Amino acid sequence: MKATDLCPRLQKSMDIMGKRWTGLIIYQLLHGPQRFSTIEASLPVSGRLLSERLKDLEQEGIVLREVFPETPVRIQYSLTEKGRALESVIRDLQQWSEDWIEPGECQS
Template identity: 45%
Template sequence: MSDSGGVPEDECLAVWCAGDDWCAVTCAMDIIGKKWHPVIVHRLLQHGALRFNELSEEVGGITNKMLSQSLKDLEEKELVDREVVSEKPVAVEYSLTERGQSLEPVIDSLEEWGKTYLRPTEDQDQSVC
């Protein structure tokens, strides 16, 4: 187990972090570096708890299958909490755990870097990102 009590070291080995038995950057990117994960975390930081369809609308461009898989993965990584808020009809809300909320400065830094160094091309819809 790592010193921070986070991801066990044996669960986070990657060949692309050559020479290290355990690499914090590799582990962090393994958790939040998947295509939709940072966007989902960002929207939950912005809006708080959201139901599946609300989150789908906020993320945009993601299929229901991919959103479901991403949420399941984020839940397994203890970044997102899933709560059934009503049973008839079934309604589920997703929110960030304390661990997920701790990503706020990382997501804010990514957003600021993107605003500073990246510009959409004329044919891109700015609302997509």
Template identity: 35%
Template sequence: MPVEPRPCSIAAALDILGERWSLLALREMGYGVHRFAKIAGYTGASRDILADRLRKLEDAGVVERRQYSEHPPRYEYHLTQSGRELFPVLLALRTWGDRWAVDSPALDLRHTCGESVDVALHCAHCGDPVTRESLTPARPR
């Protein structure tokens, strides 16, 4: 019996976000960096690649360009509501990377209470932790 690709929101999200420079640009905007040159510098992306990724993110409604200079025309890049909602995803990627991809984290993020931030998923309905074992795929109602 042939297996066909599964319709999937993860695949659809990766069509928009699944390139390294896109996620790193979003990281920088999340840190409050909005100017093209600084985003390029902090990510290490070439200007051409970064311009392409920012254009795609803008077309997808994840970021918006705001003009801050008329002569010459210059723009800043800001997260839209859609982009701000990626914050937990970026935090989860960072947490995973700290644990599994680097010898030691380059940065420690602290909450306003003073403690280090760690990502923990909990069901919004019952409060129980969300694990692979606690999930059951079901068609939307």
């Protein structure tokens, strides 16, 4: 199938969600607002890559980055309405993986 045969919106959504760790970052944020260190501790991802993905998601309007003017400065990440709308997609993938992926296949 040529790229021109795909719906541009579907292609864009696949490009966003297809980046490594993006789905798991969104999954983690479904639990509510979190600080960078909490997200980093929950996923086996480097801080540099996590920072890059969070910036990408913020640019797409999926994640909101809030800076609280405290000492020390507190930064918190949460899903926007657009990001929360992905919950059903993430939950469906979670259910699909539970139904179809064998536990031994989860190791990379």
